[in-house]
Amino acid sequence: MSVSTVLIRGTGLLGASIGLGLRAAGSEVWLSDPSPTAARIAEDIGAGTIWDPAAHQAQPGLVVVAAPPEAVPGEVSAMLAQFADAVVVDVASIKNAVLERLKEHDAGADLSRYVGTHPMAGRERSGPVAARGELFTSMPWVICPHESSAEDAVTAAMDLARTLGASVHRMDPVTHDNAVALISHLPQIAASLVASRLQDAPAGALALSGNGLRDVTRIAASDPNLWVQILSGNAPAVVEILYGLREDVERLIRTLEAPAAPGAQADIAQLIAEGNAGVARVPGKHGSPPQSFAVVTVIVDDKPGQIAAVLNDVARAGVNVEDLRMEHSAGHQVGMVELSVLPGRAQHLAEALTDIGWKVVLS
């Protein structure tokens, strides 16, 4: 990496993970956090050494501000002032609001040394104990230069992302915010809205839950405090999408209030068909175009070693598993392992597994 001395300001999940990754790549990493406890934990897990202004002669070439979104403008401004030669990046998940508040907050700051970035990685858990250096491996990391970012600052930001194994996407802050409103903030809102309807559901209804409900509501377990900052920080882009959503909900309500009216059935079919068209555009694994895989299903007992044994035999058959899903359901101790494989390999795999004695269904 072009920058070998890095100060991380904010040692939560993201900051500590960046520290771990950079240390593994050979950088010198210093840590700083308003909470001495958080900084000490990050140091203990090997994310770097605590920054002590009195003890260090060397100055960081790069400062990574990994604070909660609402604290970012103040921290970036302070870091630009404190380290007059350093490039300063932040990793907040909203970019334009941060930039605008930074400009308001500190009209005299040298913003040529600032580049906003957004690593698209996270976990359900937070704090330095959840950190891992591999958090960014193969994930998108958006680099959002603004109109006065210096090109060497942009290069340093890109180097940071690449050093941590991420794939770099460069776009302007407003384009970024519109993109995440759609592919991140809208799904979060939808998951929370559906999950909140379950609060007073009868237990008998919830006992019928299947993978559909589980998939749709999984991210509803996210941190309210973080999402307040994200959604209010990206309110204009999010609300624009919610206008469209509200219109679709209104139309569906009117249709279902009179499901026998002329055109009602076509209206419902259109909603589902539009969903078909939209989901077909979501890229698959490794950013490849969505692809149809064949699914080979294996019935296994719910005990140690069964899935391993299946996958062992899959490997012996020389077939690569593109995706793997376990089917969960109520009341039984039997599981179904769905192996997605290239269509041309499915028949061979099903036969190989059946020959060995597995209960296999190909479809």
Added chain:
Amino acid sequence: MSVSTVLIRGTGLLGASIGLGLRAAGSEVWLSDPSPTAARIAEDIGAGTIWDPAAHQAQPGLVVVAAPPEAVPGEVSAMLAQFADAVVVDVASIKNAVLERLKEHDAGADLSRYVGTHPMAGRERSGPVAARGELFTSMPWVICPHESSAEDAVTAAMDLARTLGASVHRMDPVTHDNAVALISHLPQIAASLVASRLQDAPAGALALSGNGLRDVTRIAASDPNLWVQILSGNAPAVVEILYGLREDVERLIRTLEAPAAPGAQADIAQLIAEGNAGVARVPGKHGSPPQSFAVVTVIVDDKPGQIAAVLNDVARAGVNVEDLRMEHSAGHQVGMVELSVLPGRAQHLAEALTDIGWKVVLS
């Protein structure tokens, strides 16, 4: 099973799967479908033999109507008339509308021999070629007797479900319809609404897609024709839930239109917190109460045998995997396998895998 001769009317995915399962359990199964081709395919895959009124002396003890929801009332009525001693069940995913239309359609029918049922199992694929006898293994199957269902008819319906390995849930038709509106129809609508917003999204935005978006939109790939019948057939229950959803969307829009207003941040936090509370009520694997598992993450190369090798070593460590997720992302040929295990086993597993040489992260 108490009923050993079964006629299946409608040999699509569900009908053919029921046939396969019953044949495996030793029942005599006859097949009938308005499409001779569908019936022949079902016969070819071993789901039963085509019903020929001229050739058979024996009469079915049980008739399973596995037609599309809107065709069910007419078919049930016809089967009750044609087979004067048979119990007739249907497997449509809505129950009260079917019952009401059945009563309207045929005031003279002997409904004591009719029991509505709903196996909560399905696939993204449809038709007899996608059928599998294990489709219902460990899945909920709701039995919905109405006020005049005879108890021996109810017993026959329950026997059918248990023979196919399902877990039986008994409830009245209206309770069932309210339950599926919430845990099945609402998630389908939410997934379709989110996915339909993606239709005109810039490709650059979609390239940032992560597991959150993929999870929320997965079921948006469902069949429009089927869902028209389900949603219009359960319109009153669904629309009631959509009123609540609309209110939440309205409130969120008002909040995000003025995110700096007093109370705005608390409003947003409340939506996310309510989602937290709702998702915590969704049962986990095997209908057990939701449980917190520890997650052990292993970094693997994306080539045949890697996941098998990991799971092999997990099995050797004597640890049971409660859930397994592969993390997908753009641009890299490295994968992360997230193993959910009982919290008390995580440390042991992480150490065992690390000792063998795996790149492991525990959190």
